Amino acid sequence: MRPERARTYRTEGIILNRRDWGEADRLITLLTPEHGKLRVVAIGARKPTTRKSGHLELFTRGLFVLARGRTFDKLTQAQTLDYFTNIRHDLTRIGQAGVLCELVDRFLEEADAAPAVYDLLHNALLALDSGDNGDVVLFHFQMQLFDLVGYRPVLHQCVVCEDPLEPVAQFISVALGGVVCPTCYQRLHADEGPLAKQIVRTLSLNALKVLRFLQTAPWPRIRRLRLPAEVREEVRTLLDLWATHHLERGLRSGRFLREIEASYKKEKKP
Amino acid sequence: MSAIPKAVARLIDEFAKLPGVGPKTASRLTFYLLRAPEEQVQALADALYELRRHLVTCSRCFNIGETNPCGICSDTSRDQATVCVVEEPLDVIAIERTGAYKGLYHVLHGAISPVDGILPQDLRIRELVQRVKQEPIEEVILATNPTLEGEATAEYIARQLRSHGVRLTRLARGLPMGGDLEYADEVTLSRALQGRSEWHQ
Structure with a gap:
């Protein structure tokens, strides 16, 4: 619930999304530690003389004063804390930060306090800004976010028979919520036939190790992770699938990121 | 019922x-x-x-107008060597109102946006690159909005045009008229300092 009583309140926040609203206003989606995700209106934010708009750019972390409104609270004051300048000069990083913010926006309900998600997002943006490997930042963020919103993949035992996993290539199912051991996959295949192939996909041992590492290791160790291209692709596809399955729709910024990467690759070749 | x-x-x-x-x-x-x-x-x-x-879309600058090419594109008294790249037709009107610009325009019809999923190929960027190749253009003014999306678009266009030997300029960013230093955000203020100019230049 939004905090009651006081007519105005102060909060820290990160801007997840913003769109034009009415004549000269902006509707802003804000992630705050104490009040969770909020949608607030910044009145007059598109007028050139506004004192707010510079503080209301996408991804900015700032201090905000909000006044309670009927449908949306109104943003009355804004002050930037972190602008993440380096992210803004690089289209790939813009795409990656876009994915972070869109994931939070889509997974979180409005006005549910989420201090852990806030810290996670803040740290991920700091890491992107400091030049850490963008893919690794994204992977770690996704894995931790799934944990925090209740979609943690089961990676240490088989989701069907619950036996601990042998160190061999496994199978994984988004629908079942984690790793399926080869024995259970065989049984599933015998029972369900081709349907089994639709809900279960193969998982290489290396990718499983990386996923486990992302789930359990602390960030200072994860940030040094260097992945061979094929493992990176496997992990990326799987994490994207995980998000899409639970959100029931792909990410717009995910598509954006892929296109930008593809166009840069094309540019480099000739 | x-x-x-x-x-x-x-x-x-x-x-x-x-x-x-x-x-x-x-x-x-x-x-x-x-x-x-x-x-x-x-x-x-x-x-x-x-x-x-x-109303038709001008096939050269992609602005909306009553004729194709539009009034601005067919006006030979305008400077044919300068192209101002803007996001929307409304931006053309805003710049025309100043009366300070006598070159041509190129309307992108949007800006690159990660959260809205708007990609470079959804905009008229390819057409701009074609124009730079074919027309005697010497300067391209990147006049997209000073927002994350506008900056990203300008950055992308600059990358595409860098090898074409045109002068690339960006609209100055700084303090608005009637503004207040005290309330300016750090980014605007630091840009205003970087872009400071000689008094009465």
């Missing part, structure tokens, strides 16, 4: 699709038109109809 006649409900629905118009405003507008004089309603209907029938 709804209490509202179909024709009224239909107009309300149509109004509600417009930007900035909610269901309440839509019904207010509709009921206003029900009582408005016949000529006024007719004038509105004509204006709407004409809007699509007589």
Whole structure:
């Protein structure tokens, strides 16, 4: 619930999304530690003389004063804390930060306090800004976010028979919520036939190790992770699938990121 | 059964699709038109109809106009060597209002946006690169908005045009007229400092 009583309140926040609203206003989606995700209106934010708009750019972390409104609270004051300048000069990083913010926006309900998600997002943006490997930042963020919103993949035992996993290539199912051991996959295949192939996909041992590492290791160790291209692709596809399955729709910024990467690759070749 | 006649409900629905118009405003507008004089309603209907029938997109600058090429593109007294790249047709109007610019335009019809999923290929960027190759253009002014999306778009275009030997410039960013230093954000203020110019240059 939004905090009651006081007519105005102060909060820290990160801007997840913003769109034009009415004549000269902006509707802003804000992630705050104490009040969770909020949608607030910044009145007059598109007028050139506004004192707010510079503080209301996408991804900015700032201090905000909000006044309670009927449908949306109104943003009355804004002050930037972190602008993440380096992210803004690089289209790939813009795409990656876009994915972070869109994931939070889509997974979180409005006005549910989420201090852990806030810290996670803040740290991920700091890491992107400091030049850490963008893919690794994204992977770690996704894995931790799934944990925090209740979609943690089961990676240490088989989701069907619950036996601990042998160190061999496994199978994984988004629908079942984690790793399926080869024995259970065989049984599933015998029972369900081709349907089994639709809900279960193969998982290489290396990718499983990386996923486990992302789930359990602390960030200072994860940030040094260097992945061979094929493992990176496997992990990326799987994490994207995980998000899409639970959100029931792909990410717009995910598509954006892929296109930008593809166009840069094309540019480099000739 | 709804209490509202179909024709009224239909107009309300149509109004509600417009930007900035909610269901309440839509019904207010509709009921206003029900009582408005016949000529006024007719004038509105004509204006709407004409809007699509007589307006064309200029095949050179992609601005909207009554002719193709548009008035600005076919005006030979304008500087043909300078192209100002803007996001929307409204931006052309804003710059024209200043009376300070005598070159040509190129309208992108949007800006690259990660959260809205707008990609470079959704905009008229390829056409801009073609224009730079084919026309005697010496300077491209990147006049996209000073927002994350606008900056990303400018950055992308600059990458595409860097090898074409044109001068690339960006609109100055700084303090607005009637602004207040105290309330300026750090980014605007630091840009204003970087871009400071000689007094009475």
